[in-house]
Amino acid sequence: xxxxxxxxxxxxxxxxxxxxxxxxxxxxxxxxxxxxxxxxxxxxxxxxxxxxxxxxxxxxxxxxxxxxxxxxxxxxxxxxxxxxxxxxxxxxxxxxxxxxxxxxxxxxxxxxxxxxxxxxxxxxxxxxxxxxxxxxxxxxxxxxxxxxxxxxxxxxxxxxxxxxxxxxxxxxxxxxxxxxxxxxxxxxxxxxxxxxxxxxxxxxxxxxxxxxxxxxxxxxxxxxxxxxxxxxxxxxxxxxxxxxxxxxxxxxxxxxxxxxxxxxxxxxxxxxxxxxxxxxxxxxxxxxxxxxxxxxxxxxxxxxxxxxxxxxxxxxxxxxxxxxxxxxxxxxxxxxxxxxxxxxxxxxxxxxxxxxxxxxxxxxxxxxxxxxxxxxxxxxxxxxxxxxxxxxxxxxxxxxxxxxxxxxxxxxxxxxxxxxxxxxxxxxxxxxxxxxxxxxxxxxxxxxxxxxxxxxxxxxxxxxxxxxxxxxxxxxxxxx
Amino acid sequence: xxxxxxxxxxxxxxxxxxxxxxxxxxxxxxxxxxxxxxxxxxxxxxxxxxxxxxxxxxxxxxxxxxxxxxxxxxxxxxxxxxxxxxxxxxxxxxxxxxxxxxxxxxxxxxxxxxxxxxxxxxxxxxxxxxxxxxxxxxxxxxxxxxxxxxxxxxxxxxxxxxxxxxxxxxxxxxxxxxxxxxxxxxxxxxxxxxxxxxxxxxxxxxxxxxxxxxxxxxxxxxxxxxxxxxxxxxxxxxxxxxxxxxxxxxxxxxxxxxxxxxxxxxxxxxxxxxxxxxxxxxxxxxxxxxxxxxxxxxxxxxxxxxxxxxxxxxxxxxxxxxxxxxxxxxxxxxxxxxxxxxxxxxxxxxxxxxxxxxxxxxxxxxxxxxxxxxxxxxxxxxxxxxxxxxxxxxxxxxxxxxxxxxxx
Numbered sequence: 001x002x003x004x005x006x007x008x009x010x011x012x013x014x015x016x017x018x019x020x021x022x023x024x025x026x027x028x029x030x031x032x033x034x035x036x037x038x039x040x041x042x043x044x045x046x047x048x049x050x051x052x053x054x055x056x057x058x059x060x061x062x063x064x065x066x067x068x069x070x071x072x073x074x075x076x077x078x079x080x081x082x083x084x085x086x087x088x089x090x091x092x093x094x095x096x097x098x099x100x101x102x103x104x105x106x107x108x109x110x111x112x113x114x115x116x117x118x119x120x121x122x123x124x125x126x127x128x129x130x131x132x133x134x135x136x137x138x139x140x141x142x143x144x145x146x147x148x149x150x151x152x153x154x155x156x157x158x159x160x161x162x163x164x165x166x167x168x169x170x171x172x173x174x175x176x177x178x179x180x181x182x183x184x185x186x187x188x189x190x191x192x193x194x195x196x197x198x199x200x201x202x203x204x205x206x207x208x209x210x211x212x213x214x215x216x217x218x219x220x221x222x223x224x225x226x227x228x229x230x231x232x233x234x235x236x237x238x239x240x241x242x243x244x245x246x247x248x249x250x251x252x253x254x255x256x257x258x259x260x261x262x263x264x265x266x267x268x269x270x271x272x273x274x275x276x277x278x279x280x281x282x283x284x285x286x287x288x289x290x291x292x293x294x295x296x297x298x299x300x301x302x303x304x305x306x307x308x309x310x311x312x313x314x315x316x317x318x319x320x321x322x323x324x325x326x327x328x329x330x331x332x333x334x335x336x337x338x339x340x341x342x343x344x345x346x347x348x349x350x351x352x353x354x355x356x357x358x359x360x361x362x363x364x365x366x367x368x369x370x371x372x373x374x375x376x377x378x379x380x381x382x383x384x385x386x387x388x389x390x391x392x393x394x395x396x397x398x399x400x401x402x403x404x405x406x407x408x409x410x411x412x413x414x415x416x417x418x419x420x421x422x423x424x425x426x427x428x429x430x431x432x433x434x435x436x437x438x439x440x441x442x443x444x445x446x447x448x449x450x451x452x453x454x455x456x457x458x459x460x461x462x463x464x465x466x467x468x469x470x471x472x473x474x475x476x477x478x479x480x
Numbered sequence: 481x482x483x484x485x486x487x488x489x490x491x492x493x494x495x496x497x498x499x500x501x502x503x504x505x506x507x508x509x510x511x512x513x514x515x516x517x518x519x520x521x522x523x524x525x526x527x528x529x530x531x532x533x534x535x536x537x538x539x540x541x542x543x544x545x546x547x548x549x550x551x552x553x554x555x556x557x558x559x560x561x562x563x564x565x566x567x568x569x570x571x572x573x574x575x576x577x578x579x580x581x582x583x584x585x586x587x588x589x590x591x592x593x594x595x596x597x598x599x600x601x602x603x604x605x606x607x608x609x610x611x612x613x614x615x616x617x618x619x620x621x622x623x624x625x626x627x628x629x630x631x632x633x634x635x636x637x638x639x640x641x642x643x644x645x646x647x648x649x650x651x652x653x654x655x656x657x658x659x660x661x662x663x664x665x666x667x668x669x670x671x672x673x674x675x676x677x678x679x680x681x682x683x684x685x686x687x688x689x690x691x692x693x694x695x696x697x698x699x700x701x702x703x704x705x706x707x708x709x710x711x712x713x714x715x716x717x718x719x720x721x722x723x724x725x726x727x728x729x730x731x732x733x734x735x736x737x738x739x740x741x742x743x744x745x746x747x748x749x750x751x752x753x754x755x756x757x758x759x760x761x762x763x764x765x766x767x768x769x770x771x772x773x774x775x776x777x778x779x780x781x782x783x784x785x786x787x788x789x790x791x792x793x794x795x796x797x798x799x800x801x802x803x804x805x806x807x808x809x810x811x812x813x814x815x816x817x818x819x820x821x822x823x824x825x826x827x828x829x830x831x832x833x834x835x836x837x838x839x840x841x842x843x844x845x846x847x848x849x850x851x852x853x854x855x856x857x858x859x860x861x862x863x864x865x866x867x868x869x870x871x872x873x874x875x876x877x878x879x880x881x882x883x884x885x886x887x888x
Contacts, residue, residue, distance in 0.1 A: 025759070025775075025779055025798075025799050025800035025820050025821075026685065026740060026741070026759045026775075026777075026799075026800035026801065027684065027685045027740060028777060029684075029739050029740070071875065072872065073591060074590075074591065077875070189680075189681060190681060191681055192681070192684070193681050193682050193683045193684040193685075193686065194681075194683060194684060194738070195684065196684055196685075244590065304587075304589075305589060305590050306589055306590060307589055307594075308547075308587040308588050308589035308593075308594030308596070309587060309594065309596060309609075311546055311585070311587065312585075312596070312598075312607075398590070400589075425609060426594060426596075426609040426611075427606075427607040427608065427609050430607060431607075465590055473684070477779070
């Protein structure tokens with residue numbers, strides 16, 4: 001919780017970090033917060049299959065609200081729900097709603113909540129005791145249901161027949177150009193009080209060339225930075241926030257079990273070859289050199305700072321063992337070249353993939369990296385013509401069970417997702433994670449920090465440990 | 481249905497704690513408490529380990545510290561584990577000769593320590609974990625000429641906007657109610673709550689002013705005024721733009737109905753005058769002239785002398801919350817001023833004196849663990865300032881008083 005200048009750039013401490021202007025004070029109303037985003041967002045629907053869902057959530061969370069929200073310590077706090085309780089099995093949860101209105105003026109009711117949640121999870125059963133009470137019954141225990149429902153995909157919104165989405169959030173959607181920009185204006189009737197800025201404008205896929213040259217962020221209040229852009233502001237005493245290393249760079253072998261995958265000629269590679277590749281990857285070199293020490297070597301799906309037990313999963317480089325494994329396979333038949341697809345719009349992914357190919361070659365494994373335009377959604381990956389993809393997975397939550405469940409779901413591992421949500425103790429969650437990694441279809445590479453460059457006019461910009469933004473109390477210096 | 485539950489009216493605790501500027505624990509006491517906690521946790525961990533290794537006569541135990549746990553705490557934990565195992569009759573032997581092996585790692589996540597025991601026995605391997613809270617050290621500030629004393633009166637989960645307290649009654653102004661507590665043998669018991677009705681959602685950074693005179697209560701909120709009595713309990717709220725009392729004396733001003741600041745239009749004795757919009761203000765008798773100070777919404781504090789036409793001085797770099805206090809020390813009056821912080825960075829309050837057109841520090845700054853959201857001059861002789869602090873993360877609010885004593 002302290003202001004960081006780039007001179008002393010550091011991974012944000014444990015909870016949250018804010019950057020403030022020179023003369024911070026009581027919040028000011030007014031002003032327009034212009035925010036530059038790295039990626040394009042094509043839909044604001046929290047349930048849409050989006051290439052960059054974390055970017056989408058940065059916008060949609062200002063429009064649509066969830067029943068609960070996580071505070072700076074990762075504890076679930078009331079948002080649209082004012083109260084909740086669970087039975088002893090953690091399968092039956094009851095939520096009491098607060099008085100709130102949608103942006104079209106209609107009141108939030110239990111049936112609205114049920115309509116939203118049932119679209120997000122059809123496996124749960126829902127009932128409404130009255131207009132303000134919703135009961136959720138899950139077939140399996142969900143130990144941290146409020147934390148799970150704090151995910152943006154469980155946002156409560158109304159879907160009108162023309163496709164318009166109506167939320168209860170502190171901002172209303174004004175102008176929306178998919179893939180280009182979104183303009184949001186303050187909701188004067190918001191139940192939590194009108195937001196301080198008059199508007200928030202998001203510019204997607206924004207070029208920061210002029211800002212880097214001028215060494216000032218105007219006209220933006222904030223801008224996402226990729227790791228390879230950090231050096232552009234490194235020497236000029238700028239305010240930059242780094243999250244904990246939370247995004248996961250991971251190699252995922254694609255399963256040859258769907259018809260589209262079969263059409264794409266996908267093969268089931270020898271598990272020993274996958275293990276050999278895992279042993280060949282020099283995670284430390286990738287974290288320190290390619291990712292400029294803004295990352296930590298990853299041996300598990302969740303980082304050590306979040307769980308405390310990543311160190312139990314081995315992830316060191318062992319070239320000798322990798323060569324032995326590769327040679328034992330070669331004794332039967334020459335291992336085939338492995339094709340590796342990465343997000344071609346991400347320079348960091350390209351550099352990392354190329355480095356992995358070099359490491360693989362050291363172990364006698366031929367790896368051919370190439371850029372793909374769409375690898376981030378499960379739908380897109382189904383038709384990717386590659387053996388393995390390099391993905392960058394955001395950390396969806398600072399609650400470890402929810403975070404692992406989400407990563408399992410993104411990777412199509414639904415039983416493991418349910419098992420993670422049912423984990424009541426750290427050792428239970430560790431066991432789920434260990435199982436997911438056991439067959440080397442998933443090879444963690446690095447946990448990577450997220451960076452945001454902030455103007456000195458910005459106050460109360462809260463970035464949680466996982467890199468998520470909470471702009472609820474944002475205000476701008478100089479606004480009147 | 482029990483277990484995981486959360487309500488907005490969570491536990492409210494009351495205590496009277498006179499702090500001065502000495503904070504909770506000295507470093508050595510803190511270290512002792514930390515190590516005692518480690519001993520307790522280590523003993524519990526040993527018991528949990530024993531429940532999983534029953535029947536084994538001997539064990540090899542190794543430790544590894546992967547956390548920020550200091551060596552003294554690690555030693556306390558290790559000793560407690562060793563003692564627990566020995567007291568249960570387990571012999572501690574090298575790995576080659578022991579019947580089982582336990583590898584204990586002191587790890588941590590972002591919230592707490594995580595102790596992990598990897599238990600290897602002839603029946604297989606299993607893992608056991610224990611979460612142990614981190615104890616945070618406190619800081620001890622230094623002193624200067626005047627000494628600021630802070631007394632915490634009340635803490636609760638949920639906002640407090642203003643408060644009134646005397647020996648038998650305590651009244652809290654909250655966003656949607658006024659809570660009245662009675663002193664019951666040293667314990668504050670909730671006697672009644674009086675609902676505050678308002679037609680529109682409150683603005684962000686909600687502010688309010690509570691005035692209690694005998695049994696009469698008046699509460700000023702943005703665009704709303706409530707009047708009533710403590711006995712019989714009654715409260716009537718109505719839309720109103722009546723001016724608020726800014727300090728304990730004569731300064732009254734109009735407050736914006738939809739924002740968090742005074743519009744700058746003054747009332748009462750200064751009716752007809754206006755100053756730039758401000759967050760807080762004060763007036764006091766200066767040497768032969770009246771003085772006003774306003775913390776403006778533009779980040780500047782403006783000093784006025786004799787009249788309100790033109791500021792006599794501007795001060796930058798102050799926070800937006802200030803109040804005047806009559807200490808009798810030095811010139812007699814000081815201003816308590818918050819630091820230029822926001823809702824995330826912890827606040828400080830310092831006494832300053834106006835000499836000529838300069839503001840001079842008169843005390844060392846008191847550190848707060850959160851943001852000071854209100855300071856209102858109080859007491860019969862304006863010798864106390866009531867304050868509200870909001871903890872980081874919004875969960876907890878604290879009502880406190882500040883007073884000043886003269887230095888040596």
